[in-house]
Amino acid sequence: MLFLQFTVDNTRYVLATGAIIEVVPLAPLQKQPNAPAYVAGLMNYRGRSLPVIDISQLFAGYDSALHLSSRIVVIKLRLSEGEAIDIGLLLEKATEILKLEASEFIEPGLENPQTPYLGKVTMDAQGMLQLLAPENILSVLDRELLFPVPGC
Numbered sequence: 001m002l003f004l005q006f007t008v009d010n011t012r013y014v015l016a017t018g019a020i021i022e023v024v025p026l027a028p029l030q031k032q033p034n035a036p037a038y039v040a041g042l043m044n045y046r047g048r049s050l051p052v053i054d055i056s057q058l059f060a061g062y063d064s065a066l067h068l069s070s071r072i073v074v075i076k077l078r079l080s081e082g083e084a085i086d087i088g089l090l091l092e093k094a095t096e097i098l099k100l101e102a103s104e105f106i107e108p109g110l111e112n113p114q115t116p117y118l119g120k121v122t123m124d125a126q127g128m129l130q131l132l133a134p135e136n137i138l139s140v141l142d143r144e145l146l147f148p149v150p151g152c
Helices: 055-060 140-146
Strands: 002-008 011-016 020-024 039-045 048-054 071-078 084-091 096-099 118-124 127-132
Touching (some): 002 055, 039 084, 048 055, 055 084
Parallel strands (some): 048 084
Antiparallel strands (some): 002 011, 071 084
């Protein structure tokens, strides 16, 4: 399987490329007043508004540094109800694609209910890599905030 590697606070993470629709360069984001801090804003994605989550803010509590290697990764989130939504992830140092086998990932040995979006881990010559579980990024409240049901 292929994975996109990115970094938060000098910790390496990977995202399965199967969830990725497109990797785009940084784009202007429109901030949203009173939104959670990890909502970087809204971007114009192919003529429609797309919420963008700042992964550094979500994981470590600081805004992503805007490096040349920072990207917005558009992914499709599969929701428990069977529907799917598109969302952008602002990632720092989204630098390379790695080929890893799913069987290489093991349980991390720590289960934190505050971070359900962090999955299994694997090791390589540079150290540990942790898998991002994008389907667990948004809580029910976040989904209602970012994707309100029309007419409600």
